[in-house]
Amino acid sequence: MSNEHNVKDALNIYGTKLNSRLLIGSSMYPSPSVMQQAIQASGAEVVTLSLSRQNPQASGGQAFWESIQSLGLHLLPNTAGCHSVNDAVNMAQMSRELFQTDWIKLELVGDDYNLQPDPIALVKATEILLGEGFKVLPYCTDDLVIARHLVELGCEVLMPWGSPIGTGKGILNPYALQAMRDRFPDVTMIVDSGIGLPSHATQALEMGVDAVLLNTAVAKANDPVLMGQAFAKAIEAGRSAYLAGPMAERTAASPSTPTIDSPFWHQSA
């Protein structure tokens, strides 16, 4: 795509325009160096990170922070591991002070088996954080009604799951995601979890989803740098296909060669 096209077709996150439609995580890479190379290869302009207790005796935390800063990307802190509204709000406030950003990827775990978001706590925390000036990117399921509550509160971004975090199962319920896309055409929609393959990302973008956020699929690949490149291409292909307007699916066959039903020498001139 040309630069001019990219500017017109930018991803919009609360008014920030981005060329890449991939948001990427910073966890589980085999080394800090591979993390940096894979993130750069993916073309992502947003990287997610989190918070934990500091251990002054361990140097890894400081090294990670310096490594992330050197990438020069937008930071998207998350509230991973929070089970209560209070914990999520506290974590968001600490993240804003530490990372100097109003963006928060709001995660509230409702069940430890599939890490499914708690929809009730999510809505409550979203309301509090939007009221405090945060730009909330809520990690939600593909439930249309919860999405509607989040949008009505003022969320300009929705981040539904494709499948549970880290499973790599792709988009388990395309109908639900398509319904969300159709119902909220002006909201930035990012599939946030379950993407395992570049083809899953392509599928999401072909549906009109604005972007994907992933981590494990790149970090746990045998070659994370090559997989980062693969996702960049897959996402570009999916977006181009969406903009191009796919053909309508049909039940009956239809010949693509006009004369396929009879040899041309049997046809009249």
Added chain:
Amino acid sequence: MKSDYFINNEAHEIAEGSTINAAILSFDAKPPYAILVNDTFLPKSEHEHFILTPNNRIEVISAIQGG
């Protein structure tokens, strides 16, 4: 006189009447960090004014990898 405070779940003896900044110094925290006191965020602007009381639980929080 010194009292016990908990920093990242470990007991530390700090002089009574100390501020959060004094506690952070004794912990040798590396910036950048954020602070929780008794499970509540304490903004940086309050670190030098907030006076600890015995058994306060302080958490020193910093960046880690995340997805």
